[in-house]
Amino acid sequence: MKSLFSIGERRALWALAFVILLSRSAFALGSDRLLFGGPFVEDAFYSLSVARHFAMGNGFSADGVHLTNGVQPLIVLLQSLCFLVTGGDRFDGLRLCFVLSGFIEAAFLWVMALLLKSIHRKDSISSTERKWWQSPVVIAGAMQTFLFSLLAMHTNGMETGLNALMIVLFLYLYLRVQKNGRILKDFVGLGIVGGFLTLSRIDAGVLVFIVALLELRFANGFRNSIIIDGMALIVSSPWWIYSYTHFGSLMPMSGQAESLGGWHSQALLDGVNAAGDIFFFYIPRWRHLIPELISISVLLISACCVFVAARRSEIGRKFRSTFDLRAVLPLVLFSIFLIVYYLFFFHAPWFLDRYWHPVAVLWIMIAAMTLPVAAESVKTIPHRNRIFIYSILAVASIAIILVNLRADRSEYLPRFPTGLAEIGFWAHDHPKSSIGVYQSGTAGFLADNVTNLDGKVNIDALKARQHDSLGAYIGMKQFDYLADESDFIGYMLEDSSLFGLRYSILDSIRFVRIYYRRTSK
Numbered sequence: 001m002k003s004l005f006s007i008g009e010r011r012a013l014w015a016l017a018f019v020i021l022l023s024r025s026a027f028a029l030g031s032d033r034l035l036f037g038g039p040f041v042e043d044a045f046y047s048l049s050v051a052r053h054f055a056m057g058n059g060f061s062a063d064g065v066h067l068t069n070g071v072q073p074l075i076v077l078l079q080s081l082c083f084l085v086t087g088g089d090r091f092d093g094l095r096l097c098f099v100l101s102g103f104i105e106a107a108f109l110w111v112m113a114l115l116l117k118s119i120h121r122k123d124s125i126s127s128t129e130r131k132w133w134q135s136p137v138v139i140a141g142a143m144q145t146f147l148f149s150l151l152a153m154h155t156n157g158m159e160t161g162l163n164a165l166m167i168v169l170f171l172y173l174y175l176r177v178q179k180n181g182r183i184l185k186d187f188v189g190l191g192i193v194g195g196f197l198t199l200s201r202i203d204a205g206v207l208v209f210i211v212a213l214l215e216l217r218f219a220n221g222f223r224n225s226i227i228i229d230g231m232a233l234i235v236s237s238p239w240w241i242y243s244y245t246h247f248g249s250l251m252p253m254s255g256q257a258e259s260l261g262g263w264h265s266q267a268l269l270d271g272v273n274a275a276g277d278i279f280f281f282y283i284p285r286w287r288h289l290i291p292e293l294i295s296i297s298v299l300l301i302s303a304c305c306v307f308v309a310a311r312r313s314e315i316g317r318k319f320r321s322t323f324d325l326r327a328v329l330p331l332v333l334f335s336i337f338l339i340v341y342y343l344f345f346f347h348a349p350w351f352l353d354r355y356w357h358p359v360a361v362l363w364i365m366i367a368a369m370t371l372p373v374a375a376e377s378v379k380t381i382p383h384r385n386r387i388f389i390y391s392i393l394a395v396a397s398i399a400i401i402l403v404n405l406r407a408d409r410s411e412y413l414p415r416f417p418t419g420l421a422e423i424g425f426w427a428h429d430h431p432k433s434s435i436g437v438y439q440s441g442t443a444g445f446l447a448d449n450v451t452n453l454d455g456k457v458n459i460d461a462l463k464a465r466q467h468d469s470l471g472a473y474i475g476m477k478q479f480d481y482l483a484d485e486s487d488f489i490g491y492m493l494e495d496s497s498l499f500g501l502r503y504s505i506l507d508s509i510r511f512v513r514i515y516y517r518r519t520s521k
Contacts, residue, residue: 004117008132009113012132012141012142013113013138013141016144016145020102020106020109020144020145021102023102024099025099025102026412027098028098033425034417035094035417036417037415037416038098038414039155039156039157040094042420043158044157045157046440046452046457048094049441050071050076050457051077051082052083052090055081055082055088060076060242062444062452063448063452063457066459068458069242070253070456070457071252071254071457072163072201072202074159075159078162079100081100082094082096082100090445101155101157104154104161105144105154105161107165108144109140111165111169112144112168113137115171115172115327115365116369117137118175118176118324119175119324121324134371134375135372139368139372143367148408149281151411152284152411153360163358164357164358166200166204167331168361170190170194171328173189174330175326175327178326178327184224187227190231191228191232191235192235194228195208195232195235196235198235199236199239202252203355206334206337207331207334210330210334211228212226212228214330215228255346257455257456259346263344263345267343270349271343272296273287273292273295274349276295276298278356278363279302279303280302283403313377314377315374318373318376319369319370322373323369331358331362335362338356339359342355378390418442419509419510420439420442420485421443422509422512423484423514424444426483426509426514427450430449431449432449434481435447435449435451435479435481436450436451436479436481436483437482437484438491438492444457451479453474453492470496471495471498471501474495474499475501481506481514481515483512483513484512486511501517502518504516504518
């Protein structure tokens with residue numbers, strides 16, 4: 001049987017997968033302290049804490065006391081295996097989680113390659129055998145391997161990389177169903193994978209629902225739609241039952257905590273910035289390179305130029321004739337939902353990059369498919385103009401490589417742990433003290449005497465915040481210390497003072513402040 005990939009593509013994909021696994025696992029080689037200065041973000045340590053406690057038999061809890069649904073379940077279950085193997089050791093378990101991230105990314109690379117290869121209308125691989133580096137599967141794989149923005153999003157310790165993997169796997173199976181003649185058992189398998197997709201990130205259930213709705217267009221569509229949604233619901237039902245019976249809501253408490261504030265027009269600006277990061281995914285930290293107003297103008301002009309070029313050139317027509325876009329339509333509709341919901345209804349625009357990552361996956365797919373088509377179109381341009389275009393592309397490519405290497409270096413060679421990790425180390429050195437921390441992900445992972453106060457993984461703190469009485473909760477717990485970054489500590493101190501509590505500054509560690517409770521006036 002002929003292989004789906006050419007020899008050149010297979011070799012390139014194996015090499016890229018090896019680089020991904022090796023480079024992502026390299027983060028595990030840092031010292032205990034510098035493990036917390038790498039790519040794993042603050043919110044990832046909520047999931048990691050739950051994974052560790054779950055592996056130790058303490059239930060689905062970030063601190064071993066309060067049950068939580070403020071995490072995405074599938075990544076927690078996978079990470080819990082790392083802590084199970086290491087006997088609950090924080091540092092060794094964390095090191096294995098870096099290796100786990102590498103395997104997830106390598107799997108994403110291969111499944112994305114399968115999806116892109118299946119989307120290609122041509123059955124023959126003779127053209128890609130000669131020029132494998134122009135294949136969309138190799139281009140997409142190289143992007144995932146070497147671009148900093150994708151490394152940072154898929155190696156952040158959260159569910160983002162796993163969710164991207166499950167999305168492309170779900171779409172690949174969806175396209176297989178379309179091509180295989182819509183066999184009943186294929187819909188069962190699609191629904192099962194849809195259930196795990198939902199468990200990878202709860203809002204991905206909307207993508208499963210969209211695919212089921214699209215199925216209504218065909219013969220036996222209602223039956224097939226019910227099978228897809230039904231199987232997905234069965235697979236994901238333990239999580240829905242757990243969330244509703246213990247917390248009275250299907251929305252994770254982390255989502256409830258993030259969306260407590262009202263909508264503000266600033267969200268539109270945050271949305272434009274997030275869109276810029278997605279559009280210029282090959283330029284790390286795009287929004288920080290130039291002033292905000294200029295970056296917005298550049299984004300709008302660039303987007304218009306791309307749209308006009310696609311309309312007026314042959315690229316758009318060749319794109320549609322070369323690729324079967326049936327698998328892309330559900331992701332397009334899902335992306336529209338994510339943009340509208342998280343921009344106007346969720347009220348947490350500071351995390352739009354993360355919430356909109358499926359939109360970035362869609363854009364990466366489009367870019368990987370378009371570049372070979374554009375390269376073929378350039379060959380029809382007169383020789384003199386072609387040389388000029390190649391020169392511009394060469395300079396731009398070198399610049400992109402250099403800025404990505406520089407960004408990568410800062411992640412692989414951190415100078416010190418994050419400030420919030422310093423709280424955790426400090427709390428670990430004061431095991432008999434109780435410490436309340438608003439952003440408690442890293443600190444709570446490092447020390448069991450830290451209590452979460454932003455409500456993402458602590459239902460009692462969430463209820464207090466929902467009633468504007470976090471200070472009352474702090475008073476009830478009588479924390480010996482309050483600690484957080486300077487921007488957040490003021491809120492805790494102010495709300496505590498309303499309930500008669502007094503805290504004074506004890507120590508500062510870069511942007512972190514630690515306050516102790518005064519026992520007398």
